[in-house]
Amino acid sequence: MKTYRSNIMLCGGTGCITTGSLKVRDALIAELEKRGLSDEVSVTLTGCNGYCAQGPLIEVHPEGIFYQKLTVADVPQVVEEHFIKGRPVEKLMYKDPALKSSVPAMKDIPFFSFQVLRALRNKGLIDPEKIDEYIARDGYMAAAKALTEMKSEDIISVMKDSGLRGRGGAGFSTGLKWEFCAKITGDVKYILCNGDEGDPGAFMDRAVMESDPHVVIEGMIIAGKAIGANKGYIYVRCEYPLAVKRLQKAIEQAKEYGLLGENILNSGYSLDLEVYLGAGAFVCGEETALMRSLEGKRGMPIPRPPFPVQKGLWGKPSVLNNVETFANVPQIILRGADWFKELGTEKSTGTKVFALSGSITNVGLIEIAMGIPLRTIVYDIGGGLPKGKKLKAVQLGGPSGGCVPAHLIDTPVTYEDIVKTGAIVGSGGMIVIDDSNCMVNVAKFFLEFTTEESCGKCTPCRVGTKVLKDLLYEITEGRGKEGDIELLLDLAADIGRSSLCGLGQTAPNPLITTIRYFRNEYEEHIHDKWCQTGVCKTLCTFVINKEKCKGCTLCAKKCPAKAISGEKKEPHSVDQSLCLKCRTCYEVCKFDAVSICPGKKIDKEEAAVCSEVVV
Amino acid sequence: MPKLTIEDIKKIRDDHKSVVTMREGNARVKIIVHMATCGIAAGARKIMTAIMEEMEKSKVTDVVVMSSGCAGLCSQEPMVTINILDNPPVKYAFLNEEKIKRIFKEHVIEGHIVEDLALVIGSEMSY
Numbered sequence: 001m002k003t004y005r006s007n008i009m010l011c012g013g014t015g016c017i018t019t020g021s022l023k024v025r026d027a028l029i030a031e032l033e034k035r036g037l038s039d040e041v042s043v044t045l046t047g048c049n050g051y052c053a054q055g056p057l058i059e060v061h062p063e064g065i066f067y068q069k070l071t072v073a074d075v076p077q078v079v080e081e082h083f084i085k086g087r088p089v090e091k092l093m094y095k096d097p098a099l100k101s102s103v104p105a106m107k108d109i110p111f112f113s114f115q116v117l118r119a120l121r122n123k124g125l126i127d128p129e130k131i132d133e134y135i136a137r138d139g140y141m142a143a144a145k146a147l148t149e150m151k152s153e154d155i156i157s158v159m160k161d162s163g164l165r166g167r168g169g170a171g172f173s174t175g176l177k178w179e180f181c182a183k184i185t186g187d188v189k190y191i192l193c194n195g196d197e198g199d200p201g202a203f204m205d206r207a208v209m210e211s212d213p214h215v216v217i218e219g220m221i222i223a224g225k226a227i228g229a230n231k232g233y234i235y236v237r238c239e240y241p242l243a244v245k246r247l248q249k250a251i252e253q254a255k256e257y258g259l260l261g262e263n264i265l266n267s268g269y270s271l272d273l274e275v276y277l278g279a280g281a282f283v284c285g286e287e288t289a290l291m292r293s294l295e296g297k298r299g300m301p302i303p304r305p306p307f308p309v310q311k312g313l314w315g316k317p318s319v320l321n322n323v324e325t326f327a328n329v330p331q332i333i334l335r336g337a338d339w340f341k342e343l344g345t346e347k348s349t350g351t352k353v354f355a356l357s358g359s360i361t362n363v364g365l366i367e368i369a370m371g372i373p374l375r376t377i378v379y380d381i382g383g384g385l386p387k388g389k390k391l392k393a394v395q396l397g398g399p400s401g402g403c404v405p406a407h408l409i410d411t412p413v414t415y416e417d418i419v420k421t422g423a424i425v426g427s428g429g430m431i432v433i434d435d436s437n438c439m440v441n442v443a444k445f446f447l448e449f450t451t452e453e454s455c456g457k458c459t460p461c462r463v464g465t466k467v468l469k470d471l472l473y474e475i476t477e478g479r480g481k482e483g484d485i486e487l488l489l490d491l492a493a494d495i496g497r498s499s500l501c502g503l504g505q506t507a508p509n510p511l512i513t514t515i516r517y518f519r520n521e522y523e524e525h526i527h528d529k530w531c532q533t534g535v536c537k538t539l540c541t542f543v544i545n546k547e548k549c550k551g552c553t554l555c556a557k558k559c560p561a562k563a564i565s566g567e568k569k570e571p572h573s574v575d576q577s578l579c580l581k582c583r584t585c586y587e588v589c590k591f592d593a594v595s596i597c598p599g600k601k602i603d604k605e606e607a608a609v610c611s612e613v614v615v
Numbered sequence: 616m617p618k619l620t621i622e623d624i625k626k627i628r629d630d631h632k633s634v635v636t637m638r639e640g641n642a643r644v645k646i647i648v649h650m651a652t653c654g655i656a657a658g659a660r661k662i663m664t665a666i667m668e669e670m671e672k673s674k675v676t677d678v679v680v681m682s683s684g685c686a687g688l689c690s691q692e693p694m695v696t697i698n699i700l701d702n703p704p705v706k707y708a709f710l711n712e713e714k715i716k717r718i719f720k721e722h723v724i725e726g727h728i729v730e731d732l733a734l735v736i737g738s739e740m741s742y
Contacts, residue, residue: 002671005679005682062681135624136627
């Protein structure tokens with residue numbers, strides 16, 4: 001293999017491709033060619049680096065220098081300064097928000113330095129489309145060990161001992177699941193991978209499949225051997241075209257090397273793998289529905305038991321694991337259960353990948369040791385909330401999860417601690433919610449999602465989620481009635497108990513947790529017709545406090561409806577008939593003079609009283 | 616392609632090790648070629664190319680090459696600094712292709728400082 005003195009690892013994840021990393025790649029290659037450096041400096045397109053907020057980004061090895069927000073115009077300077085003269089270009093480096101100084105090395109950037117990479121250990125380090133680079137990082141050595149040195153029981157015993165729990169959301173012991181299936185005798189068994197990531201705001205599995213497709217394949221080989229399966233499918237939603245392409249390419253390469261197919265590594269074990277494209281229905285992430293979809297039927301769940309380990313795909317014993325679960329397997333086999341348990345807590349071992357989004361400075365993908373507090377994720381890795389916004393809650397687990405309120409921000413991120421708050425670790429979606437969000441609306445958003453995605457097979461889910469959603473709609477429109485909260489909770493409990501599958505059973509969770517922690521907001525919406533955040537348009541009135549207003553005219557200038565009037569240095573006022581309730585005046589006022597009052601029609605006197613109350 | 620054995624995989628791994636070693640940043644030896652205006656004018660490009668050739672020939676997996684700015688002794692360019700893990704850095708001056716090849720063999724691979732070519736051991740104090 002050709003030796004280069006320097007490698008440019010350019011992020012080719014979906015996020016960076018959107019912001020233009022392919023153009024930057026072409027420019028880099030052309031400029032290196034022009035400067036006669038093509039034989040010395042290589043450009044490699046990697047999978048998602050994780051720091052999506054700062055893309056397009058590159059990491060330059062061996063120095064480990066990190067450049068962000070690159071444009072085609074920056075390329076000549078980077079090549080001239082960095083690769084010819086060896087002077088890193090400071091203006092393109094990461095800036096520490098507190099110090100305002102450039103921090104060149106990736107390991108010094110808080111976003112990266114708090115992370116521990118296991119499932120994502122190859123992200124940004126290898127070209128995902130080259131099997132040789134995967135092998136250079138000890139790739140397929142775990143499969144070799146499992147196939148030639150270990151018996152099925154040995155693999156299962158290591159996995160059970162490692163404590164790895166399913167990363168898809170439910171957190172069931174992976175080793176135990178394999179053991180159940182291995183114990184069932186049957187000539188045909190299936191090993192399946194769930195890549196149907198569907199939670200809003202979640203992109204962990206997408207990143208693993210895009211940046212390291214071979215690790216999924218290797219994990220499946222090991223699992224296949226453990227349970228005795230010779231056929232496997234990777235179920236991926238077609239909305240992930242890059243992941244599909246890379247997985248297919250990886251399977252081809254593995255077949256060519258004889259790492260898939262008949263008699264792998266002369267061990268006597270055979271496994272055939274295929275990628276199956278799903279159409280993107282949320283319910284197909286549920287295991288029994290996924291299997292029906294694989295069979296070519298409509299993606300709908302069936303009652304359990306029998307569990308898929310007994311009767312799964314085409315009625316045969318099957319093990320379905322999530323992408324991230326498989327990504328953890330090879331290292332556990334290679335380094336042992338004790339190594340895996342070094343990180344995490346007793347019941348939540350290892351690391352977990354999270355997709356950080358919402359009101360947060362560093363939107364991106366992170367992997368952390370389980371057990372660190374939520375605060376570290378939000379404030380250190382995530383860089384806190386943007387522009388002085390205040391934390392209200394962190395939403396975990398998507399439509400099946402719930403909100404962890406700001407006062408519980410020190411909760412350690414483990415399966416058992418997060419469940420106590422009413423939320424779940426889930427598959428890893430983490431949405432940061434700031435104080436400009438109305439929690440009734442947040443609950444409504446998730447119920448709208450589950451209502452839409454309910455497959456319609458069972459009544460509690462099909463009708464129940466719609467009733468919940470409609471009730472929430474009424475409340476946000478100012479038609480909430482006494483007793484609505486109790487009705488919501490009662491219904492939520494029934495839907496959770498009686499729905500057929502996980503979708504319906506967990507659909508009420510966002511509602512239940514928002515009522516648990518933000519009941520006052522529900523009450524204000526129902527009794528006072530007041531949405532304090534100004535999100536529910538019919539439940540708010542924007543009023544300017546005469547005493548506080550300095551007449552700076554900023555709000556009048558910014559108001560898109562020209563609803564604010566007043567002379568310079570004189571108190572301003574809002575013409576309610578023109579006001580769009582867009583919150584702009586509230587956001588821009590530097591003197592806290594704008595108040596959000598209840599939504600009913602109010603006269604001047606009332607307005608004055610209200611603004612005092614609010615202040 | 617015929618089916619691989621475990622030995623084949625190990626061979627692929629070892630053949631490609633150098634690439635990922637560099638990316639992991641865990642190299643045993645770091646060679647710095649001083650490539651400021653003075654260095655480039657004095658012929659640092661040739662030195663860099665020669666090092667790259669030696670790297671490929673010798674198939675080392677634990678050496679990385681970097682370019683860096685002026686070492687301050689412009690009159691003695693081209694210069695390189697060799698950093699071997701846990702050893703003080705060694706600077707070589709007035710280099711040409713022959714000299715760097717010798718340094719690569721004796722110092723980088725075999726680990727002995729080439730005393731007749733070395734300029735200085737250690738580095739300036741920095742605060």
